[in-house]
Amino acid sequence: MPTLRLALCQVNPTVGDLAGNAGLVREWTRQAAGSGAQLVLFPELMLTGYPVEDLVFRRSFVAASRAALHRLAADLAADGHGDLPVMVGYLDADGPPQVSSDAEPGRGARNAAALLHRGEVVATYFKHHLPNYGVFDEDRYFVPGDTLTVVRVGGVDVALTICEDLWQAGGPFAVARQAGVGLVLSINGSPYELNKDDVRLPLVRRRAAEAGATIAYVNMVGGQDELVYDGDSMIVAADGTLLARAPQFVEHLVVHDLELPAAADAPGETGEPAGGMRVVRHEVPAIPPAPAGPAADGGIIEPVADEAEVWHALVLGLRDYIDKNRFPSVVLGLSGGIDSAVAAAIAVDAVGPERVVGVSMPSQHSSEHSRTDAEDLAKRTGLDYRVEPIQPMVDTFLANMSLSGVAVENLQARVRGVILMALSNQEGHLVLTTGNKSELAVGYSTLYGDSVGGYNPVKDVWKTLVWRLAKWRNADAVRRGQTPPIPENSIGKPPSAELSPGQLDSDTLPDYDVLDPILIGYVDGDLGRDGLVESGHDPAVVDKVLRMVDTAEYKRRQSAPGTKISMKAFGRDRRLPITNRWREDG
Numbered sequence: 001m002p003t004l005r006l007a008l009c010q011v012n013p014t015v016g017d018l019a020g021n022a023g024l025v026r027e028w029t030r031q032a033a034g035s036g037a038q039l040v041l042f043p044e045l046m047l048t049g050y051p052v053e054d055l056v057f058r059r060s061f062v063a064a065s066r067a068a069l070h071r072l073a074a075d076l077a078a079d080g081h082g083d084l085p086v087m088v089g090y091l092d093a094d095g096p097p098q099v100s101s102d103a104e105p106g107r108g109a110r111n112a113a114a115l116l117h118r119g120e121v122v123a124t125y126f127k128h129h130l131p132n133y134g135v136f137d138e139d140r141y142f143v144p145g146d147t148l149t150v151v152r153v154g155g156v157d158v159a160l161t162i163c164e165d166l167w168q169a170g171g172p173f174a175v176a177r178q179a180g181v182g183l184v185l186s187i188n189g190s191p192y193e194l195n196k197d198d199v200r201l202p203l204v205r206r207r208a209a210e211a212g213a214t215i216a217y218v219n220m221v222g223g224q225d226e227l228v229y230d231g232d233s234m235i236v237a238a239d240g241t242l243l244a245r246a247p248q249f250v251e252h253l254v255v256h257d258l259e260l261p262a263a264a265d266a267p268g269e270t271g272e273p274a275g276g277m278r279v280v281r282h283e284v285p286a287i288p289p290a291p292a293g294p295a296a297d298g299g300i301i302e303p304v305a306d307e308a309e310v311w312h313a314l315v316l317g318l319r320d321y322i323d324k325n326r327f328p329s330v331v332l333g334l335s336g337g338i339d340s341a342v343a344a345a346i347a348v349d350a351v352g353p354e355r356v357v358g359v360s361m362p363s364q365h366s367s368e369h370s371r372t373d374a375e376d377l378a379k380r381t382g383l384d385y386r387v388e389p390i391q392p393m394v395d396t397f398l399a400n401m402s403l404s405g406v407a408v409e410n411l412q413a414r415v416r417g418v419i420l421m422a423l424s425n426q427e428g429h430l431v432l433t434t435g436n437k438s439e440l441a442v443g444y445s446t447l448y449g450d451s452v453g454g455y456n457p458v459k460d461v462w463k464t465l466v467w468r469l470a471k472w473r474n475a476d477a478v479r480r481g482q483t484p485p486i487p488e489n490s491i492g493k494p495p496s497a498e499l500s501p502g503q504l505d506s507d508t509l510p511d512y513d514v515l516d517p518i519l520i521g522y523v524d525g526d527l528g529r530d531g532l533v534e535s536g537h538d539p540a541v542v543d544k545v546l547r548m549v550d551t552a553e554y555k556r557r558q559s560a561p562g563t564k565i566s567m568k569a570f571g572r573d574r575r576l577p578i579t580n581r582w583r584e585d586g
Helices: 016-032 053-057 059-081 173-179 196-211 306-324 337-352 368-382 393-401 406-427 437-442 463-479 488-490 512-524 529-534 539-551 555-558
Strands: 003-010 040-041 087-095 107-117 120-126 147-153 155-160 183-188 213-219 221-224 227-230 235-237 242-245 252-257 276-282 330-333 356-360 384-387
Touching: 003 016, 003 173, 003 213, 003 488, 016 040, 016 059, 016 087, 016 252, 059 087, 059 107, 059 120, 087 242, 087 488, 107 155, 120 155, 147 173, 147 330, 155 173, 173 183, 173 196, 183 196, 196 213, 196 235, 213 252, 221 276, 221 306, 227 306, 235 252, 242 252, 306 337, 306 463, 330 337, 330 406, 337 356, 337 368, 337 463, 356 368, 368 384, 368 488, 384 406, 437 463, 437 512, 437 539, 463 488, 463 512, 512 539, 529 539
Parallel strands: 003 040, 040 087, 147 276, 155 183, 183 213, 330 356, 356 384
Antiparallel strands: 003 252, 087 107, 107 120, 147 155, 213 235, 221 227, 235 242
């Protein structure tokens, strides 16, 4: 049986940075070549970054992607890697955009993959299954391919596929079996959500059985706006054996030797196998010789616990949002409460304490422990800590306006927002807002007050998970012999906005242990009132919570982006009309 040394390059591209992304391909190909690789894989839309969204409609961008691909092929050959086949994702088009007046049926923008060899594009493949659910809108952008590309590499027939092709039964993997391939390459831009790593391995095993072939699955890593990619690249044999698996949330090179069945017959185009896909075959005439010495083993990294997984996702998502958008630093309000403490700890882990400014903004209603807890967190993490009392500013407003009740509470929050935005304008920081998903769901925030900011690290984190993350991060610090970043008092005390005397969240909201399961069922699970009541929740509480969720849509529509870690985040995932008279209570 032929042996192929495969290299899976789990890397972090940036949307729109064609030159930078091509540079990543060249650098990681150099590393792969140094490891004796004979076939190299990069993620979906590697050259353009993913998702490119409406950049697809710019013909200049499509042309730039195609030009970058051909330039990359030449550069790889000039780098001395011409004989090394490299599979890379890119944006292509064989017709005008589907939204244009001159659109042609069956033609348009393509989510494409290319195999580069000896300075040329020797084979291309267009993604067949286009996802159109959750965060994906690929039917809006792309035209599906109807051809399976099979390339003979080192005596092995290798099929090319892209991401969603793996998630759907039938299609390319069924056709790959009929085409008699020994290896299927799957390049991916698969965003993270909690426990998705538990889903991927069984999925890849099902497709390996369907194709009757080994599958090499490479996924990108890094943050892109709300999305974060966790890598988790892997190689699975035809019988379902896990051969290699990469770590999550870091760039990584997996190099692994595969024994694969030899191709049976001469390459050439076939007819129409079941599944409606034509098979087009190509051949790579020569690849680097098999390396001497022991076989390469990519290793198997076991997934981490849920809290660790989420924490790493939030840190990576925030870091890449800051760095890819070239913000020098971040600023956030420190109230002494759990949400701002966790957000601050995430920020410090993401970019270091020297790039994080925490501002305590006490009012006449701020408790002493709020001030001391905020100061304690600053000492534990080493961030730049400042105190800006808000009461004189609030008093100036009240001397000129007659306000009472909730209006005064909201005024305090908005004064804090003004201070943070002023520091942002003056010093160039990105303002982080710190409202958790539970608060966002029920509208428990002040528009243009505590909701102000350019990014929210905990936007998709339920309140009960915020507490779990805090406890995990502190315990992890202890295990490492470090100072726990989050004060125990911030974890243990009852949550409060402290905008009026003795105020607690529980004055307005059910306890979070009661609230969060209702919200998870309604928001993430799309359960209606009857389904929630049947699940055991109190009908009166359900009615109250659902009213709060439904009437807060206008607030959520104006909220800052934040890292997606759940199956249904506010924003890309959950799209409801603001003007909407449907209510679950009839």
